[in-house]
Amino acid sequence: MAYITLPAGKPGMHGLLAFRPEMAPPLCALTDALLRSEEGLSRGERELIGAFVSSLNDCFICENIHGAVAQQHLRAGDDFVEKIKSDYQNSGASEKMKALLRLAESVQQGGQFVTADQVEAARLQGATDLEIHDTVLIAALFCLFNRYLDGLGVLSGDTPVTFRERAADIVSRGYCR
Amino acid sequence: MPHIALPEDLIGIRSLVNYRPDTGQPLYALAQILLRHDSPLSTGERELIAAYVSALNACTFCTCSHAAAARYLFQDEQEAVDNVLRVYQQAPISEKLKALLAIAGKVQADARTVTAEDVARVRQQGATDRDIHDTVLIAATFCMFNRYVDGLATGTPSPDDLNAWSVMGERMGTKGYVI
Numbered sequence: 473m474a475y476i477t478l479p480a481g482k483p484g485m486h487g488l489l490a491f492r493p494e495m496a497p498p499l500c501a502l503t504d505a506l507l508r509s510e511e512g513l514s515r516g517e518r519e520l521i522g523a524f525v526s527s528l529n530d531c532f533i534c535e536n537i538h539g540a541v542a543q544q545h546l547r548a549g550d551d552f553v554e555k556i557k558s559d560y561q562n563s564g565a566s567e568k569m570k571a572l573l574r575l576a577e578s579v580q581q582g583g584q585f586v587t588a589d590q591v592e593a594a595r596l597q598g599a600t601d602l603e604i605h606d607t608v609l610i611a612a613l614f615c616l617f618n619r620y621l622d623g624l625g626v627l628s629g630d631t632p633v634t635f636r637e638r639a640a641d642i643v644s645r646g647y648c649r
Numbered sequence: 650m651p652h653i654a655l656p657e658d659l660i661g662i663r664s665l666v667n668y669r670p671d672t673g674q675p676l677y678a679l680a681q682i683l684l685r686h687d688s689p690l691s692t693g694e695r696e697l698i699a700a701y702v703s704a705l706n707a708c709t710f711c712t713c714s715h716a717a718a719a720r721y722l723f724q725d726e727q728e729a730v731d732n733v734l735r736v737y738q739q740a741p742i743s744e745k746l747k748a749l750l751a752i753a754g755k756v757q758a759d760a761r762t763v764t765a766e767d768v769a770r771v772r773q774q775g776a777t778d779r780d781i782h783d784t785v786l787i788a789a790t791f792c793m794f795n796r797y798v799d800g801l802a803t804g805t806p807s808p809d810d811l812n813a814w815s816v817m818g819e820r821m822g823t824k825g826y827v828i
Contacts, residue, residue, distance in 0.1 A: 475768045476778035492782060494682050502675035530761065575800075582706060583799025591652045601653035602669075605801065609672060612796035619789035623752070623760035624782065625768075 475625040483629060483638070484533045488620060503647040506610055512603040516545030517569060520556060521576050521610045527557040528580045531618035533628045538614075540639030568597035572607045579611035652802045660804035661710040665797060666828055673828060676794075681826040683790060688783050693722035694746055696821075697733055698753050698787045704734050705757045708795035710805040715791075717818025745774035749784045756788035 478487040489496040507518045519542035526534035539553040546552065555563040560573045571594040578585035586608070594604055630638070655664040666673025684695045696719035703711035716734060720727040732740035737750050748771040755763045763785075771781060798805075806813040 475763070475765065476781055488782075491778075492786075494686060495679070495786070498675040498678035498682065502672055502679065505671045505675065579796050579800045583708060583796040583801075586652065586800045586802070588652065588802075604653055605665075605669060608800040609669075609797055612793040612800060615796055616789045616793035619756050619760035619792055620786055621760075623756040623763050623785040623789060625763065625765075 473625070474627065478626070483634075484537065484621065484626065485617065487626065488624070500648045502613065506606060506613060508646050509606070512600055513572075513606055514545070516542050516548075517572075518606065518610055519545055520553065520565075520569070521573065521607055522614045523553055524556055524560065524573055525576050525580050525611045525614040526618050528577065529615065529618040529622075531614075531622055533621055533626065533630070534614060534618050536628075536630065536632075536635045537638055537642075540635045541642050544636075544639055544643045566597075568594065568599055568603075571597045572599060572603065575604065575607050576611035579608050580615060583612075650802065651804065652800075655801070655803065660806065661714065662794060662798055662803070663828075664803050665801065670828070677826045677828050679790065680794075683783070683787060685825045689777055689780050690749075690783055691722070692822075693719050695783065695787055696722055697730060697742075697746075698750065698784060699791050700730065701733055701737065701750055702753055702757045702788045702791040703795050705754060706792065706795040706799075708791075708799050709808055710798050710803065711791060711795050713806075713808055713814045714817050714821065717814040718821035719818075720815075721818045721822035743774070745771065745776055745780070748774050749776060749780060752781070753784050753788040756785055757792060760785075760789070 474487070476491070479490040482490050489499065507522065508515060509518070519538050523535050523539040523542050526538060535557070539557070543550070543553050552563070556565060556573070560570055565573070575586060575590055575594060578587070578590060591604060651664070656667050659667055666676055684699065685692060688695065696715050700712055700715035700719055703715055712734070716730050719730045723729055726741070729741050733742060733750070737747060752763055752767050752771060755767065768781060
């Protein structure tokens, strides 16, 4: 049971957006712009950053749903996302992605934890201003979503199968419905 | 120096929303709805929660600007704002707002630590589902804005430049969040 009364039958963020429908357009537009853009980072890379930050925040719903979306976009092996979460430095991700995940890791701790050296390391691997910007904002956005769900005690009724089904729906239709 | 090339004539969140307007527009719309549209919490109370969470995140730009907006909106009770930022438990604010600030603080530190007891305590002070929802979402949203503004090292006036913050607070209090 969540801490407030949410409309029945709507999992995760869907229940919160149904409780406060006026918030849905900006949150969905923001999520779509950040996670569905293909300028710079790919959709799979964007989702991977979201799943990684959600796992650092230990947000069960977000790390599973966005992990599944990343997996489907990247067409990666079953354990790739798990490897990113547990030890991204030895995950087989590109050096650029590792440097961006390092930035995301700092953002999760707090904005001031991002250092000029970390940004420079990402640039040396070819990251552009836009990619650095998007990495920071994706990591920050998941610090919002993770707290919104967990702060209101929203529980998951999902199974691995329903996470995959919901992820497939996001891959095909995006976040603006 | 910001970590990326941002518009040089702008500071803080404004430099970021102008850098990438397709994310900037929904970010400002989110702030406007959350902090200005209807809520059982007053606009001043919502700005105060935003300033409190930003102070816990040590984000100078968001703390100073939202504290200034809260001071503008609280008008002749504006000393409450600085009292909240020092020790909110002793500030001249309602018991309901104190209990909501306790929840906001937990959301900032680690949202999983919010308990049913915390929620029961705010309900005893008269808080409704919407009070609780808006408090959690404001706290969560500022955990995003704070990280965005500081994670890219955007320009920030000195905390001591009281005139600059006061002008900003009045603009936020009158115009709200428009790009």
